[in-house]
Amino acid sequence: MIKLRYSPEDNRFHLQFGYSKTYFPIAKSIPNGFYHPRDKSWSYPNDPKTIKQLLNAFEPHDIRISPKEIPKQCGILEDYFKATRERNFTFCTTKSYYSHLFRLLVFTGKLPSNIRMIDLENYLDHLVTEEKPKVASVRASRQAFIFYFREVRKQFTHLKFPRMKVENKLPEVLSAEETRAIFDALPNRKHKMLLLISYSSGLRVSEVIHLKITDIDFKRNMVRVTQGKGKKDRYTVLASSLIEELMEYLKIREYNLLLKHSYNEMRSNPWLFPGMRNRPLNIRTAETIFTNAARKAKIKKKVTFHSLRHAFATHLLELGTDLRMIQTLLGHASVRTTQIYTKVARSRLENIASPLDRIPPTTEKTNLNKDSKKEI
Structure with missing residues (x-):
C-alpha cells in the first residue's frame, strides 16, 4: 500500500x-x-x-x-466545484455536498478516482450505525455521491440507493402571545427589528440577514426577497404597523454606522442588518439572538429562528388566508409543502367535532342516573 x-x-x-x-x-x-x-x-x-x-x-x-x-x-475536488459553477448551484448546496464528499474521502483515505462502490456502502453504513444522523442528512450524502460520482465523474453510471422513509414531524408553532413575548424580550432595537421582519414577512434566516434597504417597498408595504432558496426572487408582505418602527430603526442604524465608519462607508453599506466589514449580519449571530430572546421569554417549546416562519404561515392560515397565497408568500415550489400548516392551525382543528360528541347516551346510563337519583 x-x-x-x-x-x-x-x-x-x-x-x-x-x-x-x-x-x-x-x-x-x-x-x-x-x-x-x-x-x-x-x-x-x-x-x-x-x-x-x-x-x-x-x-x-x-x-x-x-x-x-x-x-x-x-484541488482534490476541483472537478466538483467546476461542475457546481456550470450548473449554477447555490452556495448552500455546494457547501453541503462538498462537506459530504470530503467526509467520505477522510473516511476512506482515498482520492476520488480510487473510490469504489464498497467504499460508499461502508461509509453510509458507518454514518447510520455510528453517527446516527437525521434522515435528511443521510439523503443529502446520497444525493452528493450520485451527483459527483454518477453525473460529474461518470465513475458509477448506474449509482442509486434504496429509498429512505422520511420522518413526518410537525413543527412546534408559537402562539401569538408567545411570539409577542419573544419580541418584548429584546431591548436592542436592531435585534428586535430582525425578528419582527422575519415574522412579519415569513422570511428564512438566510433571507432576512441578506435584506438590503432597497428591498423594502414602503409605499406598497412589500418586501422583495432576492435570490432566496432555489435562487428564486419573490415579494412578500410587510406589516403596516411596522412601518413607523422600521423608519426609526433606519435612523438608529445610520447613526451607529457613522460612529464606526466614515460617511461614505456608511452610505455604501447596503445591508438592512449590517455585520462586520461591510457584510451582512452573520447567520449564527441571528440564530443566537433568537435563542436568547426565546430563553428570556421563558418559551418551553423546542423552537429555532425558523419557528418565526412557521408562526407566520400558521397564523395567516388561522386568519383565513388562502393556502395558495401563503404558498406564494413563503416561496414554496409546491403547495404540498405548505399543506403541513393545515395540520397545526388551531382554528382548523377547533372547528372539528369529535364523533364521540354525536353519539347519544346509552339507555343503561340513563336508567343508572335515574336509580342514583332515587337512592339520594
Whole structure:
C-alpha cells in the first residue's frame, strides 16, 4: 500500500511503499524528492505544485492520503466545484455536498478516482450505525455521491440507493402571545427589528440577514426577497404597523454606522442588518439572538429562528388566508409543502367535532342516573 503523510517535524510529506520496481522510478522522478534509506521512504517539500504532481503520478496506483493534510491548492475536488459553477448551484448546496464528499474521502483515505462502490456502502453504513444522523442528512450524502460520482465523474453510471422513509414531524408553532413575548424580550432595537421582519414577512434566516434597504417597498408595504432558496426572487408582505418602527430603526442604524465608519462607508453599506466589514449580519449571530430572546421569554417549546416562519404561515392560515397565497408568500415550489400548516392551525382543528360528541347516551346510563337519583 502507498501512503502519503505530512510530518510537522520537518514540514515535509513522506511517501512510503513496499519494495517495487514500478513505484521507485515514479517517486524518483518527482522533483525535490529525498530518499531516506533508514525507513525506506521518500520525502517532499510542503509545496502544492510538488504534492499535486505526486498525487497525479500515484493516483493510478491507489495511493492512500489524509485529505485534511493535503493543501487546498492541489484541488482534490476541483472537478466538483467546476461542475457546481456550470450548473449554477447555490452556495448552500455546494457547501453541503462538498462537506459530504470530503467526509467520505477522510473516511476512506482515498482520492476520488480510487473510490469504489464498497467504499460508499461502508461509509453510509458507518454514518447510520455510528453517527446516527437525521434522515435528511443521510439523503443529502446520497444525493452528493450520485451527483459527483454518477453525473460529474461518470465513475458509477448506474449509482442509486434504496429509498429512505422520511420522518413526518410537525413543527412546534408559537402562539401569538408567545411570539409577542419573544419580541418584548429584546431591548436592542436592531435585534428586535430582525425578528419582527422575519415574522412579519415569513422570511428564512438566510433571507432576512441578506435584506438590503432597497428591498423594502414602503409605499406598497412589500418586501422583495432576492435570490432566496432555489435562487428564486419573490415579494412578500410587510406589516403596516411596522412601518413607523422600521423608519426609526433606519435612523438608529445610520447613526451607529457613522460612529464606526466614515460617511461614505456608511452610505455604501447596503445591508438592512449590517455585520462586520461591510457584510451582512452573520447567520449564527441571528440564530443566537433568537435563542436568547426565546430563553428570556421563558418559551418551553423546542423552537429555532425558523419557528418565526412557521408562526407566520400558521397564523395567516388561522386568519383565513388562502393556502395558495401563503404558498406564494413563503416561496414554496409546491403547495404540498405548505399543506403541513393545515395540520397545526388551531382554528382548523377547533372547528372539528369529535364523533364521540354525536353519539347519544346509552339507555343503561340513563336508567343508572335515574336509580342514583332515587337512592339520594
